[in-house]
Amino acid sequence: MQFIDLNTQQKRIRDDIEARLKAVLDHGRYVMGPEIDEIEETLAGFSGVTHGMGCASGTDALLLALLAKGISPGDVILTTPFTFIATAEVVSLLGAVPVFVDIDPRTFNMDPQALEQTILAMDSGSGDAALPGIKNLPKAMGIIVVDLFGQIADYDRIEAIADKHGMFVIEDAAQSFGALQKDKKSCSFGHIACTSFFPAKPLGCYGDGGMCFTNDQEADTIMRSLRMHGQGSDRYDNVRIGINGRIDSFQAAVLLSKFSVFPEELELRQQAAERYNSLLGDSDKVLSPLVEQDNQSAWAQYTLMAAKASWRDQILDHMKTREVPTAVYYPKPLHLQDAFTNLGYSIGDFPVTEDCAARVFSLPMHPYLSEEDQEIVAKAVLSFEPE
Numbered sequence: 001m002q003f004i005d006l007n008t009q010q011k012r013i014r015d016d017i018e019a020r021l022k023a024v025l026d027h028g029r030y031v032m033g034p035e036i037d038e039i040e041e042t043l044a045g046f047s048g049v050t051h052g053m054g055c056a057s058g059t060d061a062l063l064l065a066l067l068a069k070g071i072s073p074g075d076v077i078l079t080t081p082f083t084f085i086a087t088a089e090v091v092s093l094l095g096a097v098p099v100f101v102d103i104d105p106r107t108f109n110m111d112p113q114a115l116e117q118t119i120l121a122m123d124s125g126s127g128d129a130a131l132p133g134i135k136n137l138p139k140a141m142g143i144i145v146v147d148l149f150g151q152i153a154d155y156d157r158i159e160a161i162a163d164k165h166g167m168f169v170i171e172d173a174a175q176s177f178g179a180l181q182k183d184k185k186s187c188s189f190g191h192i193a194c195t196s197f198f199p200a201k202p203l204g205c206y207g208d209g210g211m212c213f214t215n216d217q218e219a220d221t222i223m224r225s226l227r228m229h230g231q232g233s234d235r236y237d238n239v240r241i242g243i244n245g246r247i248d249s250f251q252a253a254v255l256l257s258k259f260s261v262f263p264e265e266l267e268l269r270q271q272a273a274e275r276y277n278s279l280l281g282d283s284d285k286v287l288s289p290l291v292e293q294d295n296q297s298a299w300a301q302y303t304l305m306a307a308k309a310s311w312r313d314q315i316l317d318h319m320k321t322r323e324v325p326t327a328v329y330y331p332k333p334l335h336l337q338d339a340f341t342n343l344g345y346s347i348g349d350f351p352v353t354e355d356c357a358a359r360v361f362s363l364p365m366h367p368y369l370s371e372e373d374q375e376i377v378a379k380a381v382l383s384f385e386p387e
């Protein structure tokens with residue numbers, strides 16, 4: 001059994017992928033070929049926004065979004081410590097300062113109440129033990145909100161807080177492409193939304209790729225310039241400092257092919273998640289994932305929580321002996337990473353995040369997961385007996 005099976009999907013669409021890759025070989029426009037316009041238009045339309053701009057990775061998408069927002073050294077960005085490093089890494093890379101905000105224990109997404117508390121404490125300059133890392137920092141410019149494991153965060157509340165305090169919002173939708181909240185799709189929240197096409201993502205390519213989405217024409221124009229070394233009116237006119245952040249024509253071709261089955265794959269993921277829910281039920285050993293009523297997850301991960309932190313590694317060992325692959329996203333929160341020691345955080349600063357990091361584990365999840373395999377997985381989970 002595989003944790004993520006990309007081969008079954010490839011077999012299904014192999015002829016189409018080959019035809020599209022051959023088309024790139026034939027026209028030879030490996031950089032900024034016609035596939036890029038096509039995938040940008042297709043995915044912006046799917047997400048319900050006016051502009052989609054392909055780029056080299058989800059990390060570059062976040063970097064380009066922050067650059068477009070004019071983030072520079074010393075600026076403060078609020079974000080979550082329970083995410084992949086890239087979310088806060090891009091902030092530090094620009095010389096800006098990530099300030100972390102704790103998460104909701106059931107959705108793993110940023111807790112709006114904790115966000116408000118952090119902003120108020122920063123306003124009053126009262127960096128204290130309860131809200132560490134915020135002493136003597138300027139007011140935050142913006143918030144990077146993460147839709148973890150495929151579930152869209154609580155933007156109704158977060159955007160209201162951001163508006164009240166004059167901050168921008170960036171949606172880190174690297175894990176949630178295709179998810180829904182009420183009638184709004186992932187990648188349509190915030191001022192700019194960013195996604196990743198890393199192969200393991202709900203919509204992945206065969207290498208690295210990403211996209212920025214926005215309804216803001218000006219931001220889109222700036223990001224298009226930034227992804228091409230700050231290009232102005234032509235290739236050798238540079239009006240700002242940018243990066244080489246383009247997506248390849250080959251990757252855009254793969255995405256076009258994969259997108260043809262993507263809506264169906266989202267349904268298959270949903271069915272697989274529902275099957276896990278009913279197989280696992282309520283247990284005193286593990287907690288099943290909670291999807292809020294207004295949300296439909298893209299199920300990038302199906303993540304359980306061990307009832308006790310001390311059981312998590314025992315469960316992982318137990319699953320291993322039954323040859324069921326598992327993964328832990330994320331075992332070490334960002335505020336405890338060596339890369340962020342300069343921020344001055346320590347153990348205990350974000351109790352909810354730390355508790356989740358010690359208890360979560362993810363099960364195999366992909367659209368082609370068979371019922372038999374899901375039964376094997378569920379049996380393995382349910383047969384766990386703590387030592």
Ligand SMILES: Cc1ncc(COP(=O)(O)O)c(C=O)c1O
Nearest residue numbers: 057058059084086087174196198
């Ligand atoms: C939440 C989150 N943000 C950003 C990224 C970065 O995306 P990429 O790997 O395409 O650079 C990822 C990728 O794993 C992610 O999960």
